[in-house]
Amino acid sequence: MSFYNFDNNDAEAEDQHYMRLALAEAEKALAEEEIPIGAIVVCKNRIVGRGYNLTERFNDVTAHAEMQAFTSAAQTIGGKYLRDCTLYVTIEPCVMCAGASYWTQISRIVYGAREEKRGFISKGANLLHPKTVLKGDVLAEECAALMKNFFAKRR
C-alpha cells in the first residue's frame, strides 16, 4: 500500500502518476513474456488493488490485469463494490473487463491507449455502469509502445 497526496488542481498529474504505477505492473507481465497490460485500483489516494496480465501462466482467459486488480481491491476493501475507486489500466479494457467493472460499480476508469479491435468502446453499446466515468489517453504513447514492442519481437 502506498499513499501519495496531490493538489486537487492537478488531476492530470495524479492520473499520470497512477498510470505510471499501472505501467510498472505491465512491465511485470512483460518480464514473464505475457502481453504487457497492467492495472491498479486506487481508493482515496491509496492503492487497494493491482494486477497484470497472466493469461499464459494461468492458462486462463479470465486472468486479465483488470480482473485481478478488481479481485484484489475487493479483498483489500472487504467488499465487492468499488465505489470511490478508480481503475487505472494501460490499455482500454475488453468487453469482459468492462462487464466486470459494471458489477463493481467503480467510480472511474482511466485507461492509457485505445484498443480499437478488442476494446469495449468499439462495441457501440455502453457496457459500463451508469455511475462509472471513463477517461482515456493518459500516457497513451508509453502504454501503446509496450504493446507494440512486445508484438514486434514475437513476429
Add this chain to the structure above:
Amino acid sequence: MSFYNFDNNDAEAEDQHYMRLALAEAEKALAEEEIPIGAIVVCKNRIVGRGYNLTERFNDVTAHAEMQAFTSAAQTIGGKYLRDCTLYVTIEPCVMCAGASYWTQISRIVYGAREEKRGFISKGANLLHPKTVLKGDVLAEECAALMKNFFAKRR
C-alpha cells in the same frame, strides 16, 4: 468427470440432460445462499468444467458460475481455448461472462432462462466470438423458478 452418450438425433434431450447438471450446480449456490446460477462446460460428451455463483462468499463480482466453469475447463483441457466445447448455464450470461466466452472461442453457449435486465443480449451488440453458436430456452422454467424463489424469500 462423467460420460453420457446420446443419439445424434436427440440434440434437445442432450441439451436438457446437461442443463439439469447445470441446475444441480445452481442448487449448490442456493444451498450457500448465493444467487442460484450454475454452469458446466462439456467437451465431446465429457464434463470438463463446473461452477456456481460464489460472489458473496468470495466477495468478488468476478466469481460468476460461467467464469469458474471456464477456468476449470481450461485447467482440465490444459489450454485456454474451449473450441469443441459447450457452456451450459442456467441463466443468460452477463456482459462480463459473454466477454470471457469471446476469449475462450467456445463453440456453443446454451442458456436456460433469459435475463432481460443484466444479460448481454439486451446490449444489442454481438459480444460473442464469431465461432460461438448461441441457444436459449432450455429448461427455462426450472432455471427461472430457482431465481424467482430465491428473490421472493429475500424480500
